[in-house]
Structure formats: C-alpha cells, structure tokens
Amino acid sequence: MQRRVFLKYSAFGSMLAFFTGPNLHANLLENKSLLGFKAIDASTEDNIVVPDGYEAKLLISWGDKLFSKAKPYDENKLIDDEAVKNASFVFGDNNDGMSFFSLSKTRAILAINNEYINPEIMFNHQGKELSKEDVLYEQKSLGVSIIEVQKKGDTWELVEDSKFNRRIDAHTKMKVSGEAKNEVLKGQKFVYGTLNNCSNGKTPWGTYITCEENIDDFFGSSDENINFNKGQKRFGFKTKSKYGWEKFDERFDLAKNPNEANRFGWIVEIDPFDAKSTPIKRTSLGRFKHENAEIIIEKDGSVIIYMGDDEADEFIYKFVSKHKFKKGMDTSKILDEGILYVGQFNGKLGDMRGSGKWIALEFGKNGLTEQNGFKNQADVLINARLAGSIVGATPMDRCEWIASHKESGSKEVFATLTNNKSRKEPNAANPRVKNIYGQIIKWSPKNSHKDEDFSWEIFALAGNPDNQSTLNKGSNNITSKNKFNSPDGLAFDKDGRLWIQTDGDYSNKGDFEGMGNNQMLAADVKTGEIKRFLTGPIACELTGIAFDEDYTTMFVGIQHPGEKLAPSHFPHGANTTPRSSVIQIRKLDGGVIGS
Numbered sequence: 286m287q288r289r290v291f292l293k294y295s296a297f298g299s300m301l302a303f304f305t306g307p308n309l310h311a312n313l314l315e316n317k318s319l320l321g322f323k324a325i326d327a328s329t330e331d332n333i334v335v336p337d338g339y340e341a342k343l344l345i346s347w348g349d350k351l352f353s354k355a356k357p358y359d360e361n362k363l364i365d366d367e368a369v370k371n372a373s374f375v376f377g378d379n380n381d382g383m384s385f386f387s388l389s390k391t392r393a394i395l396a397i398n399n400e401y402i403n404p405e406i407m408f409n410h411q412g413k414e415l416s417k418e419d420v421l422y423e424q425k426s427l428g429v430s431i432i433e434v435q436k437k438g439d440t441w442e443l444v445e446d447s448k449f450n451r452r453i454d455a456h457t458k459m460k461v462s463g464e465a466k467n468e469v470l471k472g473q474k475f476v477y478g479t480l481n482n483c484s485n486g487k488t489p490w491g492t493y494i495t496c497e498e499n500i501d502d503f504f505g506s507s508d509e510n511i512n513f514n515k516g517q518k519r520f521g522f523k524t525k526s527k528y529g530w531e532k533f534d535e536r537f538d539l540a541k542n543p544n545e546a547n548r549f550g551w552i553v554e555i556d557p558f559d560a561k562s563t564p565i566k567r568t569s570l571g572r573f574k575h576e577n578a579e580i581i582i583e584k585d586g587s588v589i590i591y592m593g594d595d596e597a598d599e600f601i602y603k604f605v606s607k608h609k610f611k612k613g614m615d616t617s618k619i620l621d622e623g624i625l626y627v628g629q630f631n632g633k634l635g636d637m638r639g640s641g642k643w644i645a646l647e648f649g650k651n652g653l654t655e656q657n658g659f660k661n662q663a664d665v666l667i668n669a670r671l672a673g674s675i676v677g678a679t680p681m682d683r684c685e686w687i688a689s690h691k692e693s694g695s696k697e698v699f700a701t702l703t704n705n706k707s708r709k710e711p712n713a714a715n716p717r718v719k720n721i722y723g724q725i726i727k728w729s730p731k732n733s734h735k736d737e738d739f740s741w742e743i744f745a746l747a748g749n750p751d752n753q754s755t756l757n758k759g760s761n762n763i764t765s766k767n768k769f770n771s772p773d774g775l776a777f778d779k780d781g782r783l784w785i786q787t788d789g790d791y792s793n794k795g796d797f798e799g800m801g802n803n804q805m806l807a808a809d810v811k812t813g814e815i816k817r818f819l820t821g822p823i824a825c826e827l828t829g830i831a832f833d834e835d836y837t838t839m840f841v842g843i844q845h846p847g848e849k850l851a852p853s854h855f856p857h858g859a860n861t862t863p864r865s866s867v868i869q870i871r872k873l874d875g876g877v878i879g880s
Contacts, residue, residue, distance in 0.1 A: 319782050319809040320816045321880045324766060327801030328820035329793055331853050333843070335819050338873050343856050344434070344840065345443055346866040347378040347399075351432060351450045360862060362409050364422050372425035373452050378402050379427070379865045380842045382485030382577060382774075384493055385831040386557050391436040394449050395831065395840065396493040396557045397867060398482035399427045401502070403848055404528070406863060411850070420533040424455035428479050429495050431557050441838060441869050451560040455480060459553065463569035463621045465663035469548055476548040476566065477536075483595065484686055484774070484828075486552075486578030490616040493555045495564075496575035498595055500549040505531035508540035515658070516668040520574075521596070522546065547667055552578055552592070554620060567620040570604050571646070571669035579687040579698065581734050586610045588619050589734040591698055593684025597705045599670060600678040601628040601687075603643050605735055625666065627678040630728075630741055632713030638742030639713045641728060644676045651676040682708060682715045682723065685788075686775035690810075693781055696729040697810070699744060701772040703788065714741065717756050721796055722747040722770045725785070727810075745808070745815065747772060751799055762813040768800055769817075776830040782879045783808040785815070786827035786841075803827050805841065807879050818879070819870070822863075824851035829867065832878070839870045839878045 322336040333341040348358030355374035356367075377399025386394040402423045404412025412419075433447035444450070455478035461469050469476065479495060480503055486494030505526035513522055522539060531538040536545050550572040556562040570578075573594040581589040586609030592602045606623040610616065625646045632639020644651055648662040652675045659665050665672045682705035689698045705720045714726060728741035747770055748759025759768065771789025778784065785806045790797040805819040805827050821827050821843055829842025847853030847863030856866050872878060 319780060319879070320807055320814060322807075322816065322818060324816040325818065325820065326766075327793075327799060327804070327817070329801050329823070330820075331823045331846075331855055333819065333821060333868060335870060339870060340873060341819075341868050341870045342440060344441060344867045344869045345376050345432065346856060346864040347376055347380070347426075348864060349376045349443070350445060351375060351430070351443070351452070352446050358862075358864070362407070362862075364408065364416075364418050366418065369418055369421045369425060372422055373454065376432070377426050377428060377430045377452060377454070378407070379844050380430070380867055381483050381828045381844060382496070383829045383831045383840060383842065383867070384485055384487040385833060385840065386487075386491065386493075387834045388433075390834070392444075393434055393441075393833065394557045395432050395434055395867075396485070396495075396555065397430045397432070397829065397842070398485055398495055399430055400482055400498070400844070402426055402528075403845055405850055406845075406847060415529055415533070417533045420528075420530050423528065424478070424530070424534075425452075426454070427482070428452065428454035428457065429482055429493075429555065431493075431555070431560070436833075439871055439875070441833070449557065449560055453479060453555065453564060458563055460563050460565045461548075461568060462565050463567050463666075465568035465572070465666045468663040468667060469544075469566070469568060471544050475563075478549075479553050479564065480549050482553075483575065484577030486580050486590070488554070488580055488616070489582055489610060490619075491556075491558065493557050494578045494580075495553045495555060496577055496592075497550050497553065498574045498576060500546065500574075502527040503530050504537050504539050504546050505529070506540040507531065507538050511540050516671060517546070519668070519670045520546070520550070547572070550574065552620070568663075568666055569621050569623060569625065571602055571625045572667050573599065573602070573669050576684060577686045579689055581689055581691060581698075582610055583733055583735065587733070587735055588623075590620075591687045591689075591700075593681075593687055593700060594670070595683050595685055595703075597683050597707050598680035599684070600673045601681055601684050601700065602626065602669070602673075603628065603734075625669070626737070627669075627673040627676060629677055630679040630681075630712070630714035632741075634711060634713050634716060636713065637716065637746075638740070641739045641741050643737045643739070644678065646672045646676065679712060679714060682720050685773045688775040688777050688783065690777040690781050690783075692777075692779050696734070697727050698729065699725060699727045699775060699783060699810070701725055701775050701785070703771045703773050714743070716743075716746075721790070722749070722757065722759065723772050723789070725772055725775075744810065744813070745772075749796060749798065749800070753796070757796075762815050765799070767806060767815045767817050769804055769806060770797055770800055773826070774805075774828045774830055778832060778877075778879065779836055780877065780880070781810065783810050784818075784830055784879075786830065788826040788828060791824060822846045822855035823853035824848045825853070825855070836877045837871060837875055841868050841870060842866075843868060
C-alpha cells in the first residue's frame with residue numbers, strides 16, 4: 286500500500302491527516318486546552334512516575350485487610366486452612382476495572398475487579414506443587430473487592446470494617462437472568478462464582494457491572510480424549526487448564542461437569558450498596574470474553590451497551606434494551622430484555638475509515654437457525670462467537686475497553702484494539718498483519734445509538750516511529766515522545782480527555798525500543814494530541830480508571846508488577862513480594878487531573 290493511499294483524505298479537519306507523514310500538524314497539536322500537564326518520558330524504573338505538579342500515593346494492595354479480624358499479608362506465604370479463610374477478608378489479587386460510587390463529599394464506595402492470580406508470585410513453590418489448599422486460596426483471591434473509602438485531607442483511605450466492604454469470589458452465590466437462564470441453570474436455583482473479572486461498567490441506576498473474560502484458563506478435563514463441541518473449541522477450552530483447578534475441584538473438570546463452563550463468560554451485575562445482595566449474571570448480553578461494558582442512555586431513555594470480546598479475530602457487540610430508563614423506575618428487566626447485535630466494519634483497505642452495520646443475533650434470523658446448529662435464542666447467546674461468524678461480523682484485533690464522552694452529548698464511541706500477532710489477512714478496520722502495536726478506533730451513528738448503521742475511522746495507530754517503516758511507524762499523532770504499544774484501558778473524564786492505559790511488551794528492546802514500562806496517556810480527541818501522563822513499575826499492566834466526584838483524584842490500577850518473576854518489589858520496596866495495587870493521583874494545587 287503506497288503512501289499516497291493514506292494521505293488522500295488529509296484535509297485539515299480529518300483525523301486521517303495523522304497518517305504516515307513525518308511531522309505532526311503543529312497548528313492542531315499546539316492546542317493545549319485539554320492537556321495542561323507536562324508530558325513525562327518513558328521509564329523502566331520500578332515505581333510510579335507522574336508529571337511535575339502531581340503526586341501518586343498507594344490506596345490498597347493485594348492482601349491488605351478489609352476487616353480488623355483479618356490478618357495482614359504474610360510474606361512467608363504459608364498457605365493453610367487459616368490462610369484460605371483469611372483470603373475472604375482481604376483485598377483480592379490482580380485488580381483491574383473499577384468504579385467510584387459517591388456516598389458524600391468525603392465518603393465513597395470503590396468496586397474493583399480482581400481478575401486472576403500469578404502462582405509464580407503467590408506461592409513459594411511458584412505454582413509448581415499445587416495443593417487443594419492452594420487452589421482454594423486462588424479461588425478466594427480473585428473476583429471482586431468492594432470497599433468503602435474516606436477522604437482525610439487530600440488523601441483517600443480505606444474504611445476498615447465498613448458495612449459496604451465485601452469480597453466476591455469463585456464460590457459466591459449468583460442468580461441468573463435473561464434469555465439463557467434456564468439453559469445455564471439446568472435445574473439449579475443458583476450458580477456459584479465469578480471468574481477472570483476483567484474490566485467493568487457502571488449503570489445510571491447505581492449498580493456495578495463486572496465482566497468475565499478468559500474463563501477457559503480455569504477449566505480442564507480429566508479425560509484426555511474428551512470431544513469438545515464447536516462452542517467449547519471456539520472459546521479455547523483445552524484438556525489441561527492454565528491453573529490446574531480441575532485436578533482438585535470437579536466443578537472445573539469439563540469431563541465431569543460440562544455445563545459448568547456455560548455458567549461463566551457473562552456480564553454480572555452487583556449492587557455495591559448492599560453487601561448482602563446476590564449478584565446477577567445477565568445472559569441476554571451474550572457469552573464471550575467480555576472486556577468492559579460502556580453504557581449509553583439516549584435522550585428517550587433507551588439503554589445501549591457496547592462490549593468488546595478480548596481475543597484475536599473476535600468481535601464487537603452492542604445490546605439495545607427493550608425497556609427505557611427513567612430515574613426511580615424498576616430497572617430489573619433492563620439488562621434482560623433486548624436485542625444483542627454484532628459489528629460489521631466495512632471499508633477499503635488503506636482508507637482508515639468506512640461504514641459499518643450492527644447485525645442482530647436473534648434466533649431464526651440472519652442464518653441463526655437449526656440448520657446452522659442453533660436450537661434456540663439461549664443457544665445463540667451461549668455461543669455468541671459462533672453466531673457472530675455466521676452473520677458476517679468483522680474479526681477484530683482484540684477489542685479491549687470501549688468508552689464514550691457521554692457528558693458532552695457526543696455520539697462518538699472509542700475502542701482499543703490492543704494487538705493481533707496472529708493476524709494473517711488485514712481488513713479495513715484492522716489494517717496490519719501480525720499487529721504487535723494495536724490501534725484505537727472510533728465510530729458514531731448518524732442519529733441514534735439504536736441505529737443499525739454507523740461510520741468509523743481509526744483515531745490512532747500505535748507504532749514505533751523511531752525504528753519502523755510504513756504502517757508500523759504508527760499514525761502521525763504517534764511520536765518519539767509518546768510512543769506506546771497495546772492500548773487497553775480507556776476512559777473519558779468529564780472534560781473530554783481520553784485516558785489510555787497499556788498492557789503490552791515492556792522489554793524496551795527491538796520493536797518496542799524506547800517504550801519502557803507500561804504507561805498511561807491522555808488524548809485530546811478533537812486535535813489528536815496524545816501525551817504520556819504516567820509510567821508504572823516493572824512488568825506491570827496499567828488497568829482500571831476511576832475518578833472521585835470532582836475529578837481531583839484519579840484511581841489507577843497497577844496489575845501484576847513482577848509477573849514471570851521480573852525484578853519488581855512494588856509497592857513496598859526491597860525484599861518484599863510485588864503486589865497488585867490501586868494508587869490515587871492528585872494534582873498538588875488541588876485542580877482537575879490533566880488540566
């Protein structure tokens with residue numbers, strides 16, 4: 286593809302002006318109306334680096350006490366029955382997406398996902414000699430942590446023993462609702478547990494959405510000759526799981542409990558204000574490797590939820606609720622009744638923009654029939670990936686977070702496509718084979734998010750302009766000063782800054798030279814300007830974004846520092862175990878973050 290192909294839409298007002306040229310459009314990118322901080326350099330240090338005029342403080346780490354009866358984190362890592370019980374009363378591991386629920390000006394609830402575990406860090410044996418107690422400890426260490434925080438001076442602190450504090454894990458009782466309810470329950474009244482809780486969502490009626498992602502990592506089979514069906518194969522289930530739970534817990538043995546896997550891979554709704562409430566798995570939103578849920582309320586009250594499937598060559602989805610939201614109404618059916626759609630992104634390869642269509646995943650329509658292997662709507666939802674392929678959805682480069690600036694009334698929706706190292710055939714929205722850097726795409730309907738038609742374009746193509754050529758240089762808004770790879774977390778603040786977090790290659794070598802540790806950046810979506818705001822410690826992923834009510838504190842997740850035994854000791858320094866943590870960032874003058 287020649288250079289002229291990418292420049293043919295380089296009019297001043299088009300985002301396509303940012304592709305492949307050697308320099309930024311200075312007149313555009315000198316606009317400092319949104320990004321008022323001084324960008325920082327890439328870093329390989331084992332700490333948090335923020336711009337001048339900011340400070341970062343620790344809020345909570347894996348193993349910290351939520352209740353006074355709990356024991357503090359044990360550096361000796363002695364895992365016995367007491368340690369298993371204690372895990373239910375401390376902050377969970379590998380925190381990810383989170384949401385802030387205000388109680389007053391100085392009190393709030395934080396609901397925070399605990400995605401998975403790192404056995405190489407968690408145990409002295411590094412996961413090589415698992416016992417039943419070890420597996421129970423792992424199962425108690427993931428899920429969701431709900432905590433109350435209180436502001437004292439300029440700093441937020443945990444409220445120990447708060448009535449809101451709660452751990453939700455792989456054993457917590459769950460309700461099931463929606464179109465696939467009966468097929469999932471199979472005669473049971475409840476299911477148990479939530480797994481691999483990646484990112485999140487927050488409803489306007491005050492509930493927390495947690496999203497189940499790589500649930501196949503936890504299931505295996507005692508029968509090495511098990512015959513996986515198409516749906517199981519598409520989800521990635523294998524005879525040997527990543528964590529080995531099937532050896533100690535029959536619930537995760539697909540040979541003995543084949544339907545158990547169908548009870549995971551859903552959107553789960555939680556009431557953070559009631560620690561005794563039962564979470565609900567909302568099956569009408571489809572089963573796949575959910576990343577997050579971006580909820581948009583139209584002017585007429587229609588509820589739209591955009592969702593990505595975080596796996597190479599999978600899809601982007603949209604749910605349109607049958608019921609409209611009005612403050613004070615009964616919201617119990619909003620996430621249960623509606624239509625699930627899957628995205629088709631069309632266009633000419635090289636244009637970096639095009640048109641698209643949302644295609645309904647409804648049994649009996651668009652080829653979703655018994656002749657094509659579907660029994661009913663429940664079957665379509667459980668096997669949403671297979672359904673998406675049949676209707677002609679576009680395989681994407683691992684859709685991670687989706688975000689929109691709802692406060693401004695903008696119709697634009699942004700999504701991170703983190704990478705796709707296995708891509709062999711490019712398409713218009715995913716223009717690179719063996720995509721190691723990722724991109725950020727945006728789309729908008731002409732009138733309403735209920736519409737089936739939309740237009741799209743690429744906002745930023747990540748890359749390395751210092752040692753790559755052609756598309757791997759990245760778009761023109763990627764420079765030596767802000768280069769990054771594998772965009773993941775994504776969120777808007779009230780003023781329209783788009784915050785970008787990365788979960789990529791932190792080797793700082795070869796294709797990734799000069800990128801340093803994973804980082805957090807901010808973008809002005811009107812000008813295309815991107816600045817690096819934060820860098821994390823060694824081997825971490827930056828994930829999870831939340832703001833307090835006045836946007837003067839930003840909460841950020843630091844996940845798996847020191848993974849694969851990398852030399853990190855964050856956050857407590859030398860001779861301590863690296864621990865996933867939530868940090869809080871404030872501007873020293875008390876101003877809005879990023880201003």
